[in-house]
Amino acid sequence: ETGVTQSPTHLIKTRGQQVTLRCSSQSGHNTVSWYQQALGQGPQFIFQYYREEENGRGNFPPRFSGLQFPNYSSELNVNALELDDSALYLCASSPGVRTGSYEQYFGPGTRLTVT
């Protein structure tokens, strides 16, 4: 069983640019969540997708957007990058309703640096 994978591993962007981060869910998982983790902090919830629909959103501006595809892979898009967007972006998948446990499995993360 393949775990959660994310790409790219590292990324350097300039303020004002746009970025797309990608996540492949663990096999059989239909729920994907994205988190932002600033240095020295716990992860903060950005949003969640369940069966291709947004299923909750944290306190992040609209320039953070996402997609979930029929194969349950997902993208996180960030427009008009700001220096404070520099962080580790984590994707997590969950089997959700199928098992009832809602345990979340995290990928290795994408380190985004905005200069």
Next chain:
Amino acid sequence: KQEVTQIPAALSVPEGENLVLNCSFTDSAIYNLQWFRQDPGKGLTSLLLIQSSQREQTSGRLNASLDKSSGRSTLYIAASQPGDSATYLCAVGFGNEKLTFGTGTRLTIIP
């Protein structure tokens, strides 16, 4: 608004000692609680998941307890090893929704 607190923020103990990490949360109406391990610059590794109906879970040298009524969880690590050095995060969940994380305890095991 759910708030999760982990104390202490950092902990150093000699190899071989048993230790306890603490997690507290303000809203007791949780569905589950997860403990994670994070190595520097890496993703999260799930250690233990406790459902709200459970009191504790064990995996090897790790034991996590949950007291919903008091809003507390502990992670007990027996016979600590240098490889246990990492940041430990607890997170509470409300079913098929977001996890709310604490800021973590950075654990260092001294050989």
